[in-house]
Amino acid sequence: MTAAYVALEGGHVLEARGRAPGTARGELVFTTAYTGYEESLTDPSYEEQILAFSYPLIGNYGVREERFESDRVHPRAVLAKELTEDVADWLASEGVPAVDRLDTRDVVTDIRDSGAMKCGIAVGEDVTEEDALAELEACKAMSEHTEIGEQVSVDEQTTYGADNDGETVALVDCGAKGSIVDSLLARNATVHVLPHDASAHDVDALEPDILFISNGPGDPANYEHAIDLVQAFAEDTPVAGICLGQQIVAEALGGATEKMTFGHRGVNQPVLDLESGQVVMTTQNHGYTVAEPGDHLEVTQINVNDDTPEGLDGVDYDIITRQYHPEANPGPEDTLDFFDDVLAMADARATTAVPADD
Ligand SMILES: NC(=O)CC[C@H](N)C(=O)O
Structure with missing residues (x-):
């Protein structure tokens, strides 16, 4: 199994299952949408964010280009309880790291209590917790993305x-x-x-x-x-x-x-x-x-x-x-x-x- 670490603002690191490799950082937010993952993932408004889905199964009706809102995936990384093979493969082909098998209820509760937060993520054969923490360290506040x-x-x-x-x-x-x-x-x-x-x-x-x-x-x-x-x-x-x-x-x-x-x-x-x-x-x-x-x-x-x-x-x-x-x-x-x-x-x-x- 590919290692996967998600470092949250404050330094707490979660372990998960890696579904698409890479390292990334962004503002961690959640959506409660239970359909529309193709639209959400291609919505340019998610640029510089990491998107956690609170709905537990994402990808159960496949991936179709005609549903896309733009020509690429915009969230920097994706978190879910379970991602289907279709979505994991799509994100991997776009170079967007993805993880699942983490308790998204905890993640969402955390965001509700503390607010949208900085996040670092590392997924791959050889990645460590430190890689995710290094991404977190480099993460800018959303308002600092002036361009x-x-x-x-x-x-x-x-x-x-x-x-x-x-x-x-x-x-x-x-x-x-x-x-x-x-x-x-x-x-x-x-x-x-x-x-x-x-x-x-x-x-x-x-x-x-x-x-x-x-x-x-x-x-x-x-x-x-x-x-x-x-x-x-x-x-x-x-x-x-x-x-x-x-x-x-x-x-x-x-x-x-x-x-x-x-x-x-x-x-x-x-x-x-x-x-x-x-x-x-x-x-x-x-x-x-x-x-x-x-x-x-x-x-x-x-x-x-x-x-x-x-x-x-x-x-x-x-x-x-x-x-x-x-x-x-x-x-x-x-x-x-x-x-x-x-x-x-x-x-x-x-x-x-x-x-x-x-
Ligand atoms: N979907 C949007 O246009 C988002 C607007 C703005 N970036 C916000 O987060 O509030």
């Missing part, structure tokens, strides 16, 4: 759905899930995917109906280019954001974000819409939250478990954002209408700004 947007964003602007005749979306890619682009294309939008450090000039050149800030990894305060864009465009162009996108919009418009203890990661997070009184089930993956919306934004939806903001609307500007993932991969699909609302907001503004010829 994280660069690691996950496109290098060059790419256009999808050029022949579509719906709204024109400028999607700032801070680590966008593929299904956000798919959800917009399915509604006939033309989607220009822009690098995380796109300039106001780049966006202007596209004459977008809406500026859309994607999800993404790390601390929202480290996305200064996207923050600048929201400040430059919010007054005259409708703005939308998902997850990191909501946080960036808040940072840009006088609000504030803060790190949560262990965050929200799973596929059954309940969200209350404050106006309708309706509760919807949502997919989530975030460790930061909007602490203060600021004067330009109002909270329209909250998490039923801890009251944190899940949706924001502009007070004086056309803005809609969500902290959860309305693109709903792997589901539930309760919140897909977010995309209809966003495109309707852009359409309404375009119609008012440029009156149609009689």
